[in-house]
Amino acid sequence: xxxxxxxxxxxxxxxxxxxxxxxxxxxxxxxxxxxxxxxxxxxxxxxxxxxxxxxxxxxxxxxxxxxxxxxxxxxxxxxxxxxxxxxxxxxxxxxxxxxxxxxx
Numbered sequence: 001x002x003x004x005x006x007x008x009x010x011x012x013x014x015x016x017x018x019x020x021x022x023x024x025x026x027x028x029x030x031x032x033x034x035x036x037x038x039x040x041x042x043x044x045x046x047x048x049x050x051x052x053x054x055x056x057x058x059x060x061x062x063x064x065x066x067x068x069x070x071x072x073x074x075x076x077x078x079x080x081x082x083x084x085x086x087x088x089x090x091x092x093x094x095x096x097x098x099x100x101x102x103x104x
Contacts, residue, residue, distance in 0.1 A: 004082045005030075008042040011092050019096065027068045032092070039099035040092045043068075047088045048079045049095040057091055060084050 001009075012032050015021040024033050029048075031041035041048040048066045049057065057063055057078045066077035080091060 002045065004045055004085055005042055007085055007088060008047060011040075011089050014089075015092065015096060021096065032096075034096055034100050035103035037099050037103050039095040043079070046079045046081050047085075047091070048077055049091045050076055050099050051078050051091070051095055052076075052098050055091075055094060055098075057087075060087070 008030065012021070012023055012030075015032060016023065020034060022033050024031050024038070026038050026041055027043065029041050029043040031038045033039065037050075039050045043066070051057055053076070055078070057080055058065070060080060062081040062083055063078055065073045065075075066079040067073050080088065
């Protein structure tokens with residue numbers, strides 16, 4: 001297990017204990033869900049978050065719209081590379097709050 005996958009697991013473990021978050025999978029990758037909806041995922045060494053349009057994460061160097069397959073962009077999902085791993089925990093919280101607000 002890589003350092004970054006371990007970081008994803010630690011973030012997930014904290015959210016599972018403190019919220020109604022469950023672990024699951026999406027596109028064959030590990031993900032975190034609230035109310036049966038994914039909000040964060042560890043995909044090919046990157047973290048991917050479901051975020052509101054004005055979140056600013058897309059402006060991070062190397063970040064961009066998540067495409068599980070080339071040319072198949074997922075609206076509202078931002079892929080954030082490990083260069084910004086220090087922001088993954090905060091972005092996970094933002095994504096959790098955002099997706100929770102969409103499902104309540």
